[in-house]
Amino acid sequence: xxxxxxxxxxxxxxxxxxxxxxxxxxxxxxxxxxxxxxxxxxxxxxxxxxxx
Ligand SMILES: [Zn+2]
Numbered sequence: 001x002x003x004x005x006x007x008x009x010x011x012x013x014x015x016x017x018x019x020x021x022x023x024x025x026x027x028x029x030x031x032x033x034x035x036x037x038x039x040x041x042x043x044x045x046x047x048x049x050x051x052x
Contacts, residue, residue: 001045003027017041 001012003026010027017023019039026034035042 001025003030005030013045015043015045017043 002008003010003012004024005026008027008030010029012025013028014031014035015023015025016031016034017040018034025045031042034040
């Protein structure tokens with residue numbers, strides 16, 4: 001699964017719950033940026049192999 005952000009081909013490792021838009025899956029780097037916005041919840045994708 002790839003990050004859904006434009007022009008990003010990194011593997012998505014986090015699901016973001018966005019109050020004003022649909023949920024999206026993003027890479028760790030984008031999750032760090034996007035999760036700073038009010039109301040956004042970052043939820044690690046538990047079954048991803050990159051997570052211990
Ligand atoms: Zn990304």
